[in-house]
Amino acid sequence: MTTKPLTLAEKVWNDHLVVKGENGSPDLLYIDLHLVHEVTSPQAFDGLRLAGRPVRRTDLTIATEDHNTPTLDIDKPIADLTSRTQIMALRKNAEEFGVRIHSLGDANQGIVHVVGPQLGLTQPGMTVVCGDSHTSTHGAFGSLAMGIGTSEVEHVLATQTLPLKPFKTMAINVEGTLRPGVTAKDIILAVIAKIGTGGGQGYVLEYRGSAIRALSMEGRMTICNMSIEAGARAGMVAPDATTYAFLKGRPHAPEGQDWDEAVAYWDTLPTDEGAVFDAEVNIDANTLDPFVTWGTNPGQGVSLLDTVPDPETFTDANEREAARNALKYMDLVAGTPMKQIPVDVVFIGSCTNGRIEDLRAAANILAGRAKAKDVQVLVVPGSAKVRLQAEAEGLDKIFTDFGAEWRFAGCSMCLGMNPDQLEVGQRSASTSNRNFEGRQGKGSRTHLVSPVVAAATAVRGTLSSPSDLPELPPLTTGIATLGNN
Amino acid sequence: MEKIQVFTGTAVPLKRSNVDTDQIIPAVYLKRITKTGFDDALFAAWRGDSEFVLNQEPYKAGEVLIAGADFGTGSSREHAVWALRDYGFKAVFSSKFADIFRGNAGKQGLVAGVISDADTEALWAAIEANPGVGATVDLVNRTVSIGSLSVPFQIDDYTRWRLLEGLDDIGLTLQSQQAIAEFEAKRASFKPKTLPAKGV
Numbered sequence: 001m002t003t004k005p006l007t008l009a010e011k012v013w014n015d016h017l018v019v020k021g022e023n024g025s026p027d028l029l030y031i032d033l034h035l036v037h038e039v040t041s042p043q044a045f046d047g048l049r050l051a052g053r054p055v056r057r058t059d060l061t062i063a064t065e066d067h068n069t070p071t072l073d074i075d076k077p078i079a080d081l082t083s084r085t086q087i088m089a090l091r092k093n094a095e096e097f098g099v100r101i102h103s104l105g106d107a108n109q110g111i112v113h114v115v116g117p118q119l120g121l122t123q124p125g126m127t128v129v130c131g132d133s134h135t136s137t138h139g140a141f142g143s144l145a146m147g148i149g150t151s152e153v154e155h156v157l158a159t160q161t162l163p164l165k166p167f168k169t170m171a172i173n174v175e176g177t178l179r180p181g182v183t184a185k186d187i188i189l190a191v192i193a194k195i196g197t198g199g200g201q202g203y204v205l206e207y208r209g210s211a212i213r214a215l216s217m218e219g220r221m222t223i224c225n226m227s228i229e230a231g232a233r234a235g236m237v238a239p240d241a242t243t244y245a246f247l248k249g250r251p252h253a254p255e256g257q258d259w260d261e262a263v264a265y266w267d268t269l270p271t272d273e274g275a276v277f278d279a280e281v282n283i284d285a286n287t288l289d290p291f292v293t294w295g296t297n298p299g300q301g302v303s304l305l306d307t308v309p310d311p312e313t314f315t316d317a318n319e320r321e322a323a324r325n326a327l328k329y330m331d332l333v334a335g336t337p338m339k340q341i342p343v344d345v346v347f348i349g350s351c352t353n354g355r356i357e358d359l360r361a362a363a364n365i366l367a368g369r370a371k372a373k374d375v376q377v378l379v380v381p382g383s384a385k386v387r388l389q390a391e392a393e394g395l396d397k398i399f400t401d402f403g404a405e406w407r408f409a410g411c412s413m414c415l416g417m418n419p420d421q422l423e424v425g426q427r428s429a430s431t432s433n434r435n436f437e438g439r440q441g442k443g444s445r446t447h448l449v450s451p452v453v454a455a456a457t458a459v460r461g462t463l464s465s466p467s468d469l470p471e472l473p474p475l476t477t478g479i480a481t482l483g484n485n
Numbered sequence: 486m487e488k489i490q491v492f493t494g495t496a497v498p499l500k501r502s503n504v505d506t507d508q509i510i511p512a513v514y515l516k517r518i519t520k521t522g523f524d525d526a527l528f529a530a531w532r533g534d535s536e537f538v539l540n541q542e543p544y545k546a547g548e549v550l551i552a553g554a555d556f557g558t559g560s561s562r563e564h565a566v567w568a569l570r571d572y573g574f575k576a577v578f579s580s581k582f583a584d585i586f587r588g589n590a591g592k593q594g595l596v597a598g599v600i601s602d603a604d605t606e607a608l609w610a611a612i613e614a615n616p617g618v619g620a621t622v623d624l625v626n627r628t629v630s631i632g633s634l635s636v637p638f639q640i641d642d643y644t645r646w647r648l649l650e651g652l653d654d655i656g657l658t659l660q661s662q663q664a665i666a667e668f669e670a671k672r673a674s675f676k677p678k679t680l681p682a683k684g685v
């Protein structure tokens with residue numbers, strides 16, 4: 001018998017099959033890691049309590065606080081009553097059910113998708129779930145990582161399994177070399193603009209090709225993070241030496257003989273030669289520009305060198321209508337060069353771009369430069385550890401010297417569940433992942449950008465790329481060596 | 486979960502495409518920790534607008550929503566389904582749903598049926614010709630009808646079976662307890678555990 005060549009996603013799937021579904025019923029899959037946060041878990045724990053069920057595997061479950069946590073005055077009681085209620089409920093549930101939790105003030109507190117990889121809990125070939133759509137982030141390690149709903153959170157807590165239907169697979173081939181100032185964020189914004197916000201529906205995306213292999217783990221996480229914005233159920237990158245180097249020595253990474261066994265297994269995961277994807281998309285990395293969104297969904301993006309598109313040029317009637325609505329909401333006029341759009345706020349953070357490498361990339365541009373007048377700049381590390389690391393490297397000083405606000409870790413202005421919100425009509429350049437109406441506060445207007453575009457925008461006050469900035473006089477402080485993004 | 490077979494309820498035309506879950510229920514409502522009582526949160530940003538369909542008298546009692554393409558995209562929040570359910574909706578039809586939304590709907594006893602774009606238009610026309618008219622959802626035969634217009638909808642066999650039987654997920658899975666235990670016994674030892682905690 002010859003074995004059929006398989007894709008990465010199919011291999012991970014097969015290795016977690018507990019019960020194969022018959023007659024249209026789903027497969028039952030084992031879940032290796034369940035990440036929990038305060039927003040989507042209270043009702044799930046409530047359900048367990050009602051049914052008298054325990055958490056089946058507390059040792060495969062971990063909780064942290066992120067969506068509601070304030071980024072200022074974290075030592076004071078949380079002012080907002082509902083935010084406080086959700087966080088207190090999580091703490092109580094974690095204690096009652098024996099789940100490990102990293103609370104506000106703890107060095108491992110932070111955005112759930114930053115914390116998992118940082119602790120080395122996210123590893124290749126795993127199934128990872130969380131009641132949060134951006135769980136796709138963890139696919140960067142070659143794990144099958146999916147966002148789930150609260151009912152499913154309860155299901156995983158109770159059974160450590162999930163009934164799932166097999167997905168279709170899509171290869172996203174990104175070949176070539178990125179030009180200076182073009183980053184992982186621009187790749188994924190270009191992918192979404194190409195396939196649309198519904199283009200990945202029903203698919204697990206595998207990002208492949210030389211441009212993906214050349215990315216750091218942080219960059220791969222940025223890309224996998226936004227798979228959900230293309231409608232996909234998950235995004236993955238095959239593990240390689242970059243993955244192993246990132247994992248080695250992390251608190252929960254395998255050690256000694258376990259490490260060798262793990263690597264031997266991980267090496268078997270990449271998609272086999274000759275495996276067939278249900279769909280393929282090709283992206284030329286050589287020609288990519290920095291990408292920005294102009295509309296109210298992440299697929300409504302263009303090159304930063306472009307202009308606001310004219311809705312009347314869209315051939316699809318739905319897209320035309322969506323573009324008209326978007327321009328109205330965004331208060332933009334077709335034909336305006338993207339680089340002339342002024343912003344009120346620059347937000348650097350989120351599970352898309354709130355990791356140390358992102359902060360380094362931004363700091364590298366802000367160092368020695370001055371902030372545009374009247375622009376508020378918020379820098380919010382993805383986790384408390386990222387914050388500590390940034391401070392150890394002196395990045396906080398660069399940010400505050402520039403005139404930015406250096407905050408504590410959390411989701412912050414990515415979705416404005418905490419006090420970090422835009423005011424009605426305010427416009428942001430944001431390194432987060434969603435530009436929906438009202439996402440960053442009622443009436444907020446969001447342009448999604450990469451960290452380096454966010455930084456350049458903070459300098460000029462209008463959407464800008466680093467190449468728009470005048471050269472700095474030679475540096476004397478050594479910060480020029482920061483980062484490599 | 487209640488068994489669902491055939492029911493009739495007030496039909497509501499939601500003539501917008503790409504209704505994401507932030508529109509169905511804005512993030513601010515996610516702060517609640519209960520599983521019910523989200524009726525006031527449904528389409529909260531639009532409810533202030535008197536032109537909005539649910540603010541118009543015959544549609545206030547809506548139970549069957551006919552929406553444009555790409556319904557339920559964006560955030561995975563199950564609250565979107567709770568809000569629809571708590572408001573009184575028992576079924577939503579669209580030519581395209583986000584996967585997570587459709588999965589969540591099935592688990593909460595909300596029928597999410599896929600209809601063609603042409604049938605969406607036809608149903609909208611039938612409702613607008615007779616505002617307040619009831620739509621009959623027949624899960625057994627997978628049809629939705631208004632008056633003499635009857636269109637087929639798609640729903641996968643498994644979700645349909647569960648809705649017809651009113652079965653809940655966890656109970657079903659726990660029938661496979663033994664298979665789960667056997668799988669666990671064979672898991673590789675190098676797989677990470679969160680406990681005992683390291684790196685703290």
Ligand code: SF4
Pocket residue numbers: 066067111112113132134350351352410411414415432433
């Ligand atoms: S940073 Fe934003 S996208 Fe990421 S988990 Fe938090 S709210 Fe969700």
